[in-house]
Amino acid sequence: MPKRIIAIASGGGHWQQLMLMRPAFSHHDVHYLTTLPGLPDEFGISAFSIIPDCNRNSKLKVLRATAALAKHVWRLRPHIVISTGALPGVIALVMGRLAGARTIWVDSVANAEEMSLSGKLARRHAHLWLTQWEDVAEATGAEFAGRIL
Amino acid sequence: MIFVTVGTQLPFPRLLSAMNDHATGLDEPVVAQTCSDDGKWPALECHGLLQPDAFARCFSQARVVIAHAGIGSVLSARRWNKPLVLMPRRHDLGEHRNDHQLATARRLEGSPGIHIAWEASDLFALLKRDDLVGAMEVIDPQREALLARLRDFIDD
Numbered sequence: 001m002p003k004r005i006i007a008i009a010s011g012g013g014h015w016q017q018l019m020l021m022r023p024a025f026s027h028h029d030v031h032y033l034t035t036l037p038g039l040p041d042e043f044g045i046s047a048f049s050i051i052p053d054c055n056r057n058s059k060l061k062v063l064r065a066t067a068a069l070a071k072h073v074w075r076l077r078p079h080i081v082i083s084t085g086a087l088p089g090v091i092a093l094v095m096g097r098l099a100g101a102r103t104i105w106v107d108s109v110a111n112a113e114e115m116s117l118s119g120k121l122a123r124r125h126a127h128l129w130l131t132q133w134e135d136v137a138e139a140t141g142a143e144f145a146g147r148i149l
Numbered sequence: 150m151i152f153v154t155v156g157t158q159l160p161f162p163r164l165l166s167a168m169n170d171h172a173t174g175l176d177e178p179v180v181a182q183t184c185s186d187d188g189k190w191p192a193l194e195c196h197g198l199l200q201p202d203a204f205a206r207c208f209s210q211a212r213v214v215i216a217h218a219g220i221g222s223v224l225s226a227r228r229w230n231k232p233l234v235l236m237p238r239r240h241d242l243g244e245h246r247n248d249h250q251l252a253t254a255r256r257l258e259g260s261p262g263i264h265i266a267w268e269a270s271d272l273f274a275l276l277k278r279d280d281l282v283g284a285m286e287v288i289d290p291q292r293e294a295l296l297a298r299l300r301d302f303i304d305d
Contacts, residue, residue: 003303011201012157013220020224020292024299036157038201080303104302106295110220112252128302132295146295149223149257 002028003079006072006101008092010053011036014085014108019043020148021084021106031076033069035088054087056117066091073099084108086118093125104128107142109149115140151276152211153181156219157198160185161244164236167269168215169193171276180207213281215272218250218265223257223284230283234275236266261285 005028009018015034022030032045035053040046051068054061065088073081073095081096082104083089093103105126107119112133119142123129129142137144153168155161165183172179172192181193182204199207208214209229216222218237226233237254238244254265262284266272275281 005303013222013224016221016224016228021296021299024296025303028303036201042201042205082299082303102302104299106299108220110249110253112256113249114247130295130298143298145298146291146293147289148292148295149220149289 004028004076005030005080005082006033006076006078006092006096007031008033008051008081008083008089010034010086010088011039013110014089015039017084017106017109017148018082021082025080025082028080031072031078033072033088033092051088054091056087062087062091066095069095073101080104082106083122085116087121090118090122090125093122097125097127102127105130107131107136109133109147111136115142150177150207150211151175151179151213151215152207153179153193153215154204154208154222155182155184155217156221157182157184159238159245160187161217161238162187162189163242163244163269164215164217164272165190165193167236167272171273175276177212180211182207213276215266215276218254218257220253223253223263226262226284227286230262230285232262232264232281233284234264234266234272236269236272260287 009015032048040048052064054065069092078101081101084106097103103126105122109132131137131142132147169190169192179193182199183195186197213232215234218235237250240248257263258265
């Protein structure tokens with residue numbers, strides 16, 4: 001039976017990496033979340049919502065993004081939440097896990113020498129915590145399973 | 150047309166100023182996503198942030214793309230088979246919060262269709278070449294391995 005999945009990434013490289021991971025979950029019922037209007041259309045995606053972007057420098061924006069993400073998680077009741085970053089993805093993992101989802105963090109392939117700040121935050125909230133680089137796995141205890149680049 | 154992009158997060162005046170200086174001597178237009186509205190680059194056709202459809206249009210119509218060493222730029226170049234020149238942002242110049250773009254550039258150096266401009270002078274030398282080939286999607290066992298791991302976890 002297909003699972004309900006939330007796949008979330010901020011605009012830019014995070015999103016493009018998520019797009020390349022689609023073959024891993026496209027046979028399920030996937031709802032995409034991203035921060036940049038127009039991006040899902042560019043990749044032929046129809047099941048999506050746009051969420052407000054946020055970063056750690058603005059508490060207000062974090063609150064706003066959290067409220068939006070709580071709403072989507074409540075509505076979609078996902079079995080799985082997967083994110084490639086950045087901060088909105090971490091918040092989605094937190095919310096998803098609270099709602100009973102299994103959660104996946106794939107740290108961006110941009111972080112070849114150190115786990116991203118968002119990735120470090122995601123550690124406690126991800127059932128599957130992946131880095132795309134062997135050295136980072138070694139240094140952090142994250143799992144390395146391959147890379148998208 | 151040459152397309153320059155510095156991503157959507159941070160300005161990158163070192164790259165844009167270098168391209169601005171260089172653009173006056175070129176007989177082709179240079180379009181840039183500048184990520185700031187300063188407009189200090191009169192020789193470039195500047196856009197602060199392009200909408201995704203306009204970004205796709207610029208990228209796909211360019212002869213060559215010049216970019217910061219962001220993953221979005223790399224994956225776009227492979228998607229549209231464009232020759233790509235990356236200039237990594239440097240932490241010591243205040244261009245990013247750490248040196249991860251230097252690491253990305255080191256790891257991508259030698260990948261087909263991807264060239265690294267460590268300095269502005271490398272940039273100009275690369276732009277003079279007429280034999281640049283496009284970047285391509287790579288069939289990489291590392292990618293298959295990652296997808297298999299994700300599929301296993303999700304389907305479990």
